[in-house]
Structure formats: structure tokens, C-alpha cells
Amino acid sequence: MAPLLELRDVEAAYGSVKALHGVxxxxxxxxxxxxxxxxxxGKTTTLxxxxxxxxxxxxIAFEGRTIARPSPERVARLGIAHVPEGRGIFSELxxxxxxxxxxxxxxxxxxxxxxxxxxxxxxxxxxxxGQQAGTLSGGEQQMLALGRALIGRPRLLLLDEPSxxxxxIVVREIFSIVTRLNEEEGxxxxxxxxxxxxxxxxxxxAYVLEVGRVALEGPSDELARNESVRRSYLGY
Amino acid sequence: MxxxxxxxxxxxxxxxxxxxxxxxxxxSDIDLAEMGVWFIAILGLNIVTGYTGQISxxxxxxxxxxxxxxxxxxxDHGVRDLWTIPLAGLVGGLAGFVVGVPALRLTGLxxxxxxxxxxxxxxxxxxxxxxxxFTGGNGGIQLFNEDALLGKGFEDVExxxxxxxxxxxxxxxxxxxxxxxxxxxxLILRGAPGRAFRATRDSEIAAxxxxxxxxxxxxxxxxxxxxxxxxxxALYVIAAAFVSPDTFPVSLSLxxxxxxxxxxxxxxWGLVAGAAFITFADDLAENVSTAPGVPDTVYGLVLVVLxxxxxxxxxxxxxxxxxxxxxxx
Amino acid sequence: xxxSATDVADFAQQVVSGLSSGSIYASVALAIVIVYRxxxxxxxxxxxxxxxxxxxxxxxxxxxxxxxxxxxxxxxxAFAGGIVLExxxxxxxxxxxxxTVVILTIGLFIxxxxxMNWIWSAQVRSFPPNRPFPTRTIDVGGVAISIQDIGIVxxxxxxxxxxxxxxxxxxxxxxxxxxxxDRDSSRLVGVRVGWMLALGWGLAAALGAVAGLFTAAAFPPxxxxxxxxxxxxxxxxxxxxxxxxxxxxxxxxxxxxxxxNLLSAYVDxxxxxxxxxxxxxxxxxxxxxRPAGLFGRVAVRRV
Numbered sequence: 001m002a003p004l005l006e007l008r009d010v011e012a013a014y015g016s017v018k019a020l021h022g023v024x025x026x027x028x029x030x031x032x033x034x035x036x037x038x039x040x041x042g043k044t045t046t047l048x049x050x051x052x053x054x055x056x057x058x059x060i061a062f063e064g065r066t067i068a069r070p071s072p073e074r075v076a077r078l079g080i081a082h083v084p085e086g087r088g089i090f091s092e093l094x095x096x097x098x099x100x101x102x103x104x105x106x107x108x109x110x111x112x113x114x115x116x117x118x119x120x121x122x123x124x125x126x127x128x129x130g131q132q133a134g135t136l137s138g139g140e141q142q143m144l145a146l147g148r149a150l151i152g153r154p155r156l157l158l159l160d161e162p163s164x165x166x167x168x169i170v171v172r173e174i175f176s177i178v179t180r181l182n183e184e185e186g187x188x189x190x191x192x193x194x195x196x197x198x199x200x201x202x203x204x205x206a207y208v209l210e211v212g213r214v215a216l217e218g219p220s221d222e223l224a225r226n227e228s229v230r231r232s233y234l235g236y
Numbered sequence: 237m238x239x240x241x242x243x244x245x246x247x248x249x250x251x252x253x254x255x256x257x258x259x260x261x262x263x264s265d266i267d268l269a270e271m272g273v274w275f276i277a278i279l280g281l282n283i284v285t286g287y288t289g290q291i292s293x294x295x296x297x298x299x300x301x302x303x304x305x306x307x308x309x310x311x312d313h314g315v316r317d318l319w320t321i322p323l324a325g326l327v328g329g330l331a332g333f334v335v336g337v338p339a340l341r342l343t344g345l346x347x348x349x350x351x352x353x354x355x356x357x358x359x360x361x362x363x364x365x366x367x368x369x370f371t372g373g374n375g376g377i378q379l380f381n382e383d384a385l386l387g388k389g390f391e392d393v394e395x396x397x398x399x400x401x402x403x404x405x406x407x408x409x410x411x412x413x414x415x416x417x418x419x420x421x422x423l424i425l426r427g428a429p430g431r432a433f434r435a436t437r438d439s440e441i442a443a444x445x446x447x448x449x450x451x452x453x454x455x456x457x458x459x460x461x462x463x464x465x466x467x468x469x470a471l472y473v474i475a476a477a478f479v480s481p482d483t484f485p486v487s488l489s490l491x492x493x494x495x496x497x498x499x500x501x502x503x504x505w506g507l508v509a510g511a512a513f514i515t516f517a518d519d520l521a522e523n524v525s526t527a528p529g530v531p532d533t534v535y536g537l538v539l540v541v542l543x544x545x546x547x548x549x550x551x552x553x554x555x556x557x558x559x560x561x562x563x564x565x
Numbered sequence: 566x567x568x569s570a571t572d573v574a575d576f577a578q579q580v581v582s583g584l585s586s587g588s589i590y591a592s593v594a595l596a597i598v599i600v601y602r603x604x605x606x607x608x609x610x611x612x613x614x615x616x617x618x619x620x621x622x623x624x625x626x627x628x629x630x631x632x633x634x635x636x637x638x639x640x641x642x643a644f645a646g647g648i649v650l651e652x653x654x655x656x657x658x659x660x661x662x663x664x665t666v667v668i669l670t671i672g673l674f675i676x677x678x679x680x681m682n683w684i685w686s687a688q689v690r691s692f693p694p695n696r697p698f699p700t701r702t703i704d705v706g707g708v709a710i711s712i713q714d715i716g717i718v719x720x721x722x723x724x725x726x727x728x729x730x731x732x733x734x735x736x737x738x739x740x741x742x743x744x745x746x747d748r749d750s751s752r753l754v755g756v757r758v759g760w761m762l763a764l765g766w767g768l769a770a771a772l773g774a775v776a777g778l779f780t781a782a783a784f785p786p787x788x789x790x791x792x793x794x795x796x797x798x799x800x801x802x803x804x805x806x807x808x809x810x811x812x813x814x815x816x817x818x819x820x821x822x823x824x825x826n827l828l829s830a831y832v833d834x835x836x837x838x839x840x841x842x843x844x845x846x847x848x849x850x851x852x853x854x855r856p857a858g859l860f861g862r863v864a865v866r867r868v
Contacts, residue, residue, distance in 0.1 A: 053752070053753075072749070072755075073755050073756065076754055081753075084750070084753065089750070090747055090750060091746075100739060101739060101743055101756070104740065104754045104756055148754070338853055342852055342853075344667075345664070345667065346856070348609075348664070349848060350845070350849055352609065352800075353797050353800065353844070353845040356794065356841060357797070357841045357842045360839075360842065361839075361841075361842050363838065364839060494672070494675065497668060528686060529678070529680065529683035529684075529686075532676070532679025533675075534679070535675050536673060536675030536679055536680075539668065539669070539676075540669055540672035543658065543668050543672060544654070544657050544669070
């Protein structure tokens, strides 16, 4: 069966600075895949290429079909939800309005039902519907971003550095929700993380990027067990 | 490479000098004097807009300041028109300083708003009846009415033993001053202040971090450019021998901006192109249609097209073509 | 302070007519805020666009269309025109520095002004020949209030309310707000940001058209430079209210209209000649003392 998402030799640059030198990776249906690596390795750029925020050469295929003329608007309509670095929520809008925007491209399903479904994972949404998103804590904002991504019932979730700037207990909670979503709803996830240990526990497979290239790939438990790999690439 | 630049500069200067003295018959002295005025004004505007990245839509007001200063000095106090020019420049510069001091607190957009307001408000302010006695109100000021100066304005002028018509004298005077001011600008912009100006334009934060006194430099740039505008205003008024509140309307400030954009914000080379554009576009537009409003339509469209196609103006385009030969001033 | 009944009546009249001219400033100020919020740039051509559409309305009436029919049609034309302008002229420089966009709008200002002079010539016209509102006055508690003033305020407030509903309670409105706040995040949820910006320009153009039509009615004649001063007043109102605040624009416009009227009437120094310089000083003052205006958000720029 064709992978849900496939990148083939993707190269991307910011102006004259090349960030990706030919990245190939795959996410199969129902998988959680992690992309690891040091700062500047190109992890975020990889996700941005998938969602069309940055131009690239090479091929990116979703559900077996190459994404032609990629743009974030088109990618969102394909069923890929991207939670960017920095969360990408609208701080001046309310929690509820942020969630509504998550459903912007969806026409089917009632709004109330979808919101109830997502609130199931984040019960506090109900209580704080009118609160301005900018006044939420970092962890709450991350959850809101996740909730917004989920409302549209995406087929693939792109998560960029969910642990950034958050307390460990919050990060664990977020990852446990991601795992729940994957197990209960079969949501496929491509997660970029600096915190390799956590990511490897949540993911089935992982790719390690170095200077814009895939340096290493494999099942996460193998990577986690390999001491030299851990020390040289994963920092622990 | 290093030999080429001075050669090109010398050639350019020689061409300019020749152009001043060998003007073709169909281009009148007044046209050229006018072009010189625009040259000086755009030069000043370029210092602020192009080099420091601040935008001024109100330089017509500074021209008005200089123009009125000259008119009042000549008409009411009998000062020889020539000597009023530096004074007019100073008046303009002072006005620029006054505007510049609060201006340094505003970001580019807000400065544009305020200077635009200045451009719109200045003609109205000049019509204020409470300062009529000073400004001559709606009727304006005639420069050479005083008995002592009667007719002086339009008689031939004696220069170095040669007799020149008034218009020709103004033409030479304007370009002589233009040349001097160009040199001055070149000196300023080559040196430390120029580097500071450019640094401010490119990144205020970085400039401040490297020790550039932002406030002082922004204000200085503004004041210097207003000085230039004041001089230009004085020359304009001398050539016309008249000034009124409507001599420097909003459209003038905007036209200056067009000229500066055509010239290429941030470069001294395209200035002649910009000045020429302002002077002669009117005439050329009239070949399209003699209906009123056509020149403005042309100006506006040129500006729009230039911004869309050539973000750095004519000079930028030229520079790209000639880049091995020349370097930025 | 007003003492006698006639004084009170005068005062009330000044306030009402101040609200009326203030409504015009508010419309243009709101247009400016809408464009500013979505593009970060001020559209210096907003006034000329308004005048242009008013001339279009004049032409429609001149060809036999009734005033209110022309009014409605002009709003549609303005709306469409605003969208086209954004897509054709502004889209290429969407991501360019703000000042580049500003220069472009200046070019538009100059071109539109010239175009109006060319097409319709600077000959003054009275518009409309058939007035939108009767210019007679009605008696409200002993004070003679112009029906036109009431009409202008009422229509403006109705439009503002309609826009409020659009922005706060519809999906499109939410998308408009999102696109103005954060383009990339909006794209990620599927909002077509480009079209939202165009829509913003369309709404702004329609608002401007209303302001232009009322200006021609309340402050004849209709001529190409008609909105010059109004634009400055609108800038002052927008700055006073806070460039990012639609509420501020409306409140600022109304407040400015009333204040200027009262100043002109009661402060001899200001009279009718210094209104514009007063507005300019106001802009400068607000920007220096409280750049965010009354309702705006402060963008901290520490250097």
C-alpha cells in the first residue's frame, strides 16, 4: 500500500541558503513518525515543505498523489493539518474562534459535534471558550493549537516541536494525547522534535536529520537502544 | 576596475558641465532652471527617503518655507536675492529640524502620515488671515516690486564681465548651486554620516546596537534634506519672481516623491533622470492629450509601474546594467 | 459656556453637524483601518478612490438613474473596484516593505486625481441634483436639526453595524480577521489570504464611496480635490482611535467631527481656517504621546 505521505529527494532553500539537500521519508497510514536532529538540521523546513509554506524541488506525495502547486491553503484542504513551531494560534482571537478556524475547510459534520469531539480530549476548552488565546499558558496554547488542527478531521498531523518552551509535565500530557489520537482514531502523525527521548517513545519510526539530509532512519526502539547513535545524534 | 570609476566620474562631470553650457535651443533656460530646482529638491529628499529609509511626503512644505523666506526678505527687506538663498536653506533646515525632532519617534508609516498632513495643511496655513501681513495672504508676494529693486529682477545680470539674461543667470545659478550641493551630499554620504544613514535604513536595531545615535542621525538627515528643499524653494521663487500659498501644493510634494523614485531611492546617479522626468513629463504628456489631468495620470502610473517593476528606480535599473563599471555613491 | 436657549440650540446644532461630518471621517477612517490591519500599510489613495466613485455615481445619475439607485450601484462598483485594485496592484507587493506599498498608493493617488481631472475635468458640479436627504431642518426640542445630518449619521452607523456583524459573527468575517492577524497561520487552516485581503480592499472602497457620496451632498461641490482634507481628518481619526481598532476609527471620527466643529465655532483663533492644521497637530500629538491611540494595541519597538 502506498504510504500516506512520501517525500522524495526534497530540496528547499530560504533565499540563497539551502536548508534541505535531498530529504526522503515516508509516513504510513496510522503511524507516528518522528524527525529528529540538532538545531538547524532542517526538521522544521521539512514540515514547512510538506505544508507548502516554503518552496521546494523534488516530489511530495500525499495518499499516492503528488501535491501539485503546493500552497498551505491547498494542503489544508487535502487533509493535512500543520501545527507550526510557535503554535500558530491567533492570540487576539478567542479559544472558540481559534477552533472555528480549524473547521474552516470542512463542510461536512456539524460544528457542535466536531467541537464536542475535540473538547473530549481537552475538556477545559468548554470552560474557557471566550478567553483570548494570547492569555493562555504555553501548554494551553499548544493544546489549543492541537485542538484546532484536529477539528478539521485531518488525515495527517504535522507537529513541529510540540515540547518547545513547555514544562516536562505538560509535554508528557501532550504526547500522551497524541498517542491516544493515534491509537483511538488512527491519526497519522509526523512529529519534529528536539526532545528525542520523548519522541522516540511516541513514534514507531524515526528519521534523524543532519545538515539537511537524512543521516539515519529506522524503528524507534532500535535507535533508542543504540548507544552510539544516541550519543552522537540524539544527545543523550 | 579601480581605474574605471574615476574615469567614469570625470566623464560624467564633463558631460554635465557641457550640458549646462550647450543647451539645445528647444530647451529653454527656464526649463533647465526648473530642472535644477527639482534636482536639488529630489537630492534632498533622497537623503532622507533613500538613505535613511524614512519617507517624507511633505517636502513641498520645506520648499515653501524657503520660498517664502526668500520672498519676504527680498520684497519686504530689500535683501539681494542671491544672499537670501542660504538663509532660505537655513529656514528650511530649521523647519525640517522642528519636524524631525518628533519625527524620530515615529516609524516610517506614521512619518509618512504626518508629512502628508503637513503637505496638505501648509497651503491652508499660508492662507490664514491672521498672518496675512507677513505672508501676503492669498495674493502672495511679488519679489521685485520695491522701487529699489524695480525691474532688477528681469534685467540682464552682470557676471564676470558678461551680460546674461535673467533667466539664463538663474539657470546657471541653479546648476552651480546644484553642483555644489551634490558635492556636499556626496561628501556627507561617503563618510561616516552616510554609512550611519544607510545603516539606519537597513536596520535600525542593528544600527543602534553598533552605536549609531539613531535620534541624532534621523533628525540630522531630515534637517539636511529640508535645507536642500529650502534652497530649491528659494531658487524656484526667484525664478518665478512670485510666491503664493498655492505655489507649493500637495501635488508638488508628491511629484517630488515621484522624481525621487524615478531617480532611484538611495542613489545619486538617477537624480538627473528624476529631475528631467518631472520637468519634461508635463510636455510629453501634453502630446498625448492636452486635457488637464493627463500629466498627473502619467506621473501616477509611472510611479505605480516603477514600484511594481523596479523597486530601486531608474538608477537601480541602470546600476544593474552597468554594475561592473560603476559603484554606488 | 452656552447660556441662553439660542446658545444651547447653537451648541446642539454644532454637535449634530459635527456628528454628521464626523460620520464621514469615521467611514474613511474605518476603511483605512481595515486596509491597515490586513496589509500593515495605509492606503493614501483612499480619499481619491472615494472621490472617483462619487464621480461615477454622478455619471450614473446624469444618465438618468435615481439617486439611491446610483448610490447602491456605486457601492457595488466600488466594492468590485477595490477587489480588482488589490489583486492587480497590491498583490505583487504583498510581501514587500510597507513603505513600498505606501509609495504605490501614492502613485495611485496621483493617477486617480489626474484621471478624474481628465475624464470629468475640474469643472465643479453640484451633486446630487436630487438630494439624498432633504436639507430642511426639523424641530427637536426647540433646536433646528438638519435632516441631512441625521440621515448621514444614521446611514453611516447602519453600515458600521452591518460590518460589525460581518466581522464578528460570520465565517468570512472570522477569516478576514484571521488573515489580518497572521497570514501564515491563516493559510495553514485553509484561508485564502490573498482573497481576504482583496475583500478587505473591496469593503474599504465601498466605505469610501459612501463617505464620498455624503461629502458631495454635505460639502458641495463635487470636484477632484474634494476628499483631500477629509483624508487628513480620517487619518487623524484613525490615529486617535488607534490604527488597529475599527471601533476606535468610528469613535475617533465622530469625536473629531464634533470637536472640530466646536473649536471652529467657539475658538476664534481656530475659526474655519485652521481646522486642518489642528488635525495635523492632533495626529502628531497622539503619535507622540500614545501611539496606539485610544483603542489600539501597542506595538513595542524598543531601539
